[in-house]
Amino acid sequence: MSQAAPNIKNMSQIIAYLGQKLLIECLNDGCQDTMIAGIAYDSRKVKKDYVFYAMSGVKTDGHQYIPQAIANGAVAIVVERPIGEAFSIPAHVTVILCREIRLALGHTAAYFYDFPDRFLRLIGVTGTNGKTTTTNLIKWIFECFGQKTGLIGTIENKVGDLVLPASHTTPESLELFELLHEMKSSACRNVVMEVSSHGLKQGRVAQCHFDGAVFTNLTQDHLDYHLTFEDYLASKNILFSMVVPDEKINRYGIVNIDDPASRSFMDCSQVPVYTYGMNDMAMVRAVDYRIASYGTVFRLLVKMKPEDIGIEKEVKMPLIGKFNIYNCLAAICVGLAEGLDLDGIIVAMEKVPQVAGRFELVDEGQDFSVVVDYAHSPDGLLNVLSSAKELNPTRIITVFGCGGDRDKTKRPIMGKLAGSYSDIAIITSDNPRTEEPMDIICQVEQGTKSVTANYYVEENRRKAIALAIKLANPGDMIVIAGKGHENYQLVKGQVLHFDDRETARELISERLSQEVLK
Numbered sequence: 001m002s003q004a005a006p007n008i009k010n011m012s013q014i015i016a017y018l019g020q021k022l023l024i025e026c027l028n029d030g031c032q033d034t035m036i037a038g039i040a041y042d043s044r045k046v047k048k049d050y051v052f053y054a055m056s057g058v059k060t061d062g063h064q065y066i067p068q069a070i071a072n073g074a075v076a077i078v079v080e081r082p083i084g085e086a087f088s089i090p091a092h093v094t095v096i097l098c099r100e101i102r103l104a105l106g107h108t109a110a111y112f113y114d115f116p117d118r119f120l121r122l123i124g125v126t127g128t129n130g131k132t133t134t135t136n137l138i139k140w141i142f143e144c145f146g147q148k149t150g151l152i153g154t155i156e157n158k159v160g161d162l163v164l165p166a167s168h169t170t171p172e173s174l175e176l177f178e179l180l181h182e183m184k185s186s187a188c189r190n191v192v193m194e195v196s197s198h199g200l201k202q203g204r205v206a207q208c209h210f211d212g213a214v215f216t217n218l219t220q221d222h223l224d225y226h227l228t229f230e231d232y233l234a235s236k237n238i239l240f241s242m243v244v245p246d247e248k249i250n251r252y253g254i255v256n257i258d259d260p261a262s263r264s265f266m267d268c269s270q271v272p273v274y275t276y277g278m279n280d281m282a283m284v285r286a287v288d289y290r291i292a293s294y295g296t297v298f299r300l301l302v303k304m305k306p307e308d309i310g311i312e313k314e315v316k317m318p319l320i321g322k323f324n325i326y327n328c329l330a331a332i333c334v335g336l337a338e339g340l341d342l343d344g345i346i347v348a349m350e351k352v353p354q355v356a357g358r359f360e361l362v363d364e365g366q367d368f369s370v371v372v373d374y375a376h377s378p379d380g381l382l383n384v385l386s387s388a389k390e391l392n393p394t395r396i397i398t399v400f401g402c403g404g405d406r407d408k409t410k411r412p413i414m415g416k417l418a419g420s421y422s423d424i425a426i427i428t429s430d431n432p433r434t435e436e437p438m439d440i441i442c443q444v445e446q447g448t449k450s451v452t453a454n455y456y457v458e459e460n461r462r463k464a465i466a467l468a469i470k471l472a473n474p475g476d477m478i479v480i481a482g483k484g485h486e487n488y489q490l491v492k493g494q495v496l497h498f499d500d501r502e503t504a505r506e507l508i509s510e511r512l513s514q515e516v517l518k
Contacts, residue, residue, distance in 0.1 A: 006113045006181060008035050011076050011094055014051065014108060021107045022098055027082070030094030034075045039112055039174055041105060048073035053105045053174075056080065078104055106173035106207040113181040117191075117209050120150070120184055123334060124195040124205070126239045127216030127256075129380045130327045131194040133319070133355045134216055137331035138192045144348035145340055150183035150191040152176070155356055155485045159186045170199025173207065197235040205242070212337065213239045213269070214254045214330055218261040219379030233261060240269045252337045256326060257282050274304060274337055276329035284333045286315075286325050291390045293369070294318065298325055300346070304336060311342065317349045320359050321387030357484025359384060362501055364508040367474040369393060372500045374484025376403060376430070378413045381481055385421035394475035395423035397468045400482050401461070402444055404435030404490075411440065415447025418455075422479075424471060425455040428464035430482045431490040461489065462503055469507045480504060 012032040018024050037049040043065035046052050052069035054062035054077060066077055066087050076094040080101040089095055098104040110117070123138060125131050132154050139158070142149040151158040157166050159182050170193070171179065183191055199205055218233060240253050253269040255262040258277035266273050276284040289298035295318040303310040317328055328349060335345040354360055362370040371388065375381040381400065388396050398418045402411045418425040427444050429437040437459050448455050458464040468478045480500045483489075487499040 008037070009112060010035050011051075014076075014111065015094070015096065017111045018096070018098070018104055018107055022100055022104055024104070025097040027079075027095040027097055028089065028091075028093075030076060031092040032094060034092075036076070036112070039105070039108055040069075040074075041172070041174060043069040043072065046072040046074050050074050051076040051078065051108065053078045053101060053108075054080070055101050055105065078108075100203075102173070102203045103206060106177075106203060106205075109174045109177035110207040113177040116177065116180040116184040117207075120180065120188060121190040121211050121338075122180075122208060123190065123192045123212040123214065124208075124210045124239050124242075125192065125214040125216065125330075126195045126197070126200070126236050127214075128219045128377055129375075129383065130216035130323065130330070131196075132374070133324065133327040133358050134214065134330045135192045135194050136355045137327055137349075137352060138214075138334050139190075140352050141331055141335045141340065141345055141348045142190050142192070142338075144351075145344060147189045148187055150179070150186075150188040152179060152191065152193040154194055159183050160188060162186070168196075168199070170194060170196045170204050173204045176204060176208070195239050197232055200238040201231075201235040205239075208242070210239065210243050211249060211251050212254065212334060213243045213252075213265075214334060215240070215256060215259070215262065215265045216326065216330060217256055217259045217379065219377060233264060236261075237264060237268045240265050243269065243271050245270050250338070254330060254333045254337060256330065258326075274333050276326070276333045278325075282329075284329050284336065286329055289322065289325055291320060291322065291387065293320070293391060296320060296325060296328075300329075300332070302336070302342065313342065313346055315346055315349055317352055318354070319352065320361075320391070321383065322390070323383040323387060324359065357486070357501070359387065360484075360501065362504045362508070364505055364512065366472075366508050366512060368472040369477040370469075370480065370504050370508065371477065372480045372484060372504065374486075375400075375481045376483075378410050378417060381414050381417050382421070384479060384481060385417065388477050388479050389421065391477065393477035394473060395477070396421065397424045397426065397471055397476060397478045398422040399426045399428060399461075399464050399468050399478065399480045400444075401428045401430035402440055402482070403431045404433035404437075404440055406433075408443060411443040412447030412450075415444040415449075416451055417447075418481075419448040419450070419452040422452075423454060424468075425452065426464045426468055427455060427457050428461045429459050429489070429491075430461075431486075432492075433490045434492065437491075461498060461500075462507075465500065465503050466507050469504070469511055478504075 040046045041053040046069045052074040078096045139149045157164040251271045253273040257275035285301040286298040300313045300315045357374045360372045373384045375384045489496045489498040
């Protein structure tokens with residue numbers, strides 16, 4: 001991927017740098033004058049003169065792939081436990097014992113790629129919902145001011161206009177620093193990055209120097225990983241604690257003051273914090289909003305300091321929904337914190353492009369509306385259905401499900417929300433992963449049937465969307481929730497092609513063709 005290679009280091013330099021940062025031990029000397037060509041934690045990606053990190057994951061133990069890594073050309077192996085005589089290590093291969101191997105990987109990646117984050121304005125966005133839209137809005141504002149900006153996120157990674165695939169919301173530290181190096185080499189000034197609770201807790205961003213941190217909101221999600229809401233919150237807080245004051249560098253935090261968790265983020269911040277929201281305590285505030293099928297309009301009140309007189313402006317944006325007002329406010333707040341002109345920011349918001357799979361309209365000329373959204377948490381689904389109601393459709397028909405191998409407690413909650421806010425709910429399969437789809441559906445159904453009898457169960461997602469389109473009357477709105485931008489389904493270890501938007505377009509076109517023939 002990289003267009004410009006980092007300054008190549010030899011093994012002795014990497015060992016010396018790691019020794020400054022972490023307690024390490026060389027189990028054998030190997031050939032430490034060897035110039036290191038790359039780093040990998042997947043043995044299949046190891047090439048000649050690479051360092052291999054034998055990390056233990058949820059499903060696999062990297063230590064068992066040491067022989068493959070050496071066979072592929074590794075000249076150094078970093079382990080997190082003594083390997084004894086389990087493997088025959090050639091004399092030229094250096095073996096390093098490190099107790100905190102993920103941190104060691106991050107330190108090595110930062111060093112190998114010449115600390116690219118220190119040459120970029122790095123803005124991190126964390127929260128349960130809104131990260132993707134908010135990062136895209138911030139990038140859009142920066143680039144409307146002529147500032148080339150990189151994006152690291154759930155849907156895709158971008159180096160200016162160059163689009164690169166994304167595999168995780170927050171990449172592992174190795175891929176992260178490779179991306180940052182690419183962005184620096186491509187003359188990006190800023191990088192806007194989604195920062196997940198997983199990425200924070202696992203230390204994937206521990207070596208990054210953030211200049212700004214943004215908090216969107218906090219609701220129930222990822223409890224399969226964090227187990228408790230308190231751990232989830234504490235993991236999110238890490239981002240704000242990482243923004244370190246510097247007299248020569250403008251650094252700040254930005255929080256949604258309407259969210260009950262906002263005080264926790266403000267308390268752990270070491271830098272000035274700016275607030276946004278809809279209550280009168282917000283420094284950047286939205287009032288008197290109006291939502292229509294073409295977008296959203298609201299009055300913006302700005303008072304960044306108590307002594308300021310305050311500014312009032314009208315903001316128009318093509319994005320729909322109250323939740324998008326919050327995303328817009330967060331982006332405006334970043335622009336102001338960066339010293340950008342407010343009028344220019346407002347002009348930028350008027351032309352902001354649609355974010356894939358975020359309240360995305362599917363329009364094939366039908367007389368009913370179809371919206372596809374990534375909402376896969378209770379709060380996300382509530383936001384989308386509340387926004388749908390504000391558009392006053394004749395009826396709301398919701399197609400949704402819940403992912404497998406994830407927090408099971410939210411399944412009946414989402415079922416109840418869909419039943420409460422929809423005229424017709426259709427429960428279907430999402431990404432069941434290793435679970436049986438009908439087991440998940442039955443858990444969701446417990447919540448739905450507690451509030452309504454107007455629902456259907458259809459395991460096949462395509463058939464579920466087809467049913468919604470068949471049932472739709474003029475003026476109705478179909479909300480297809482859960483997968484958004486995704487173009488696949490994860491079923492029993494298989495990655496199957498499936499795109500809600502593509503499927504909806506096909507099925508709408510089929511219905512329109514049949515109506516013409518009647």
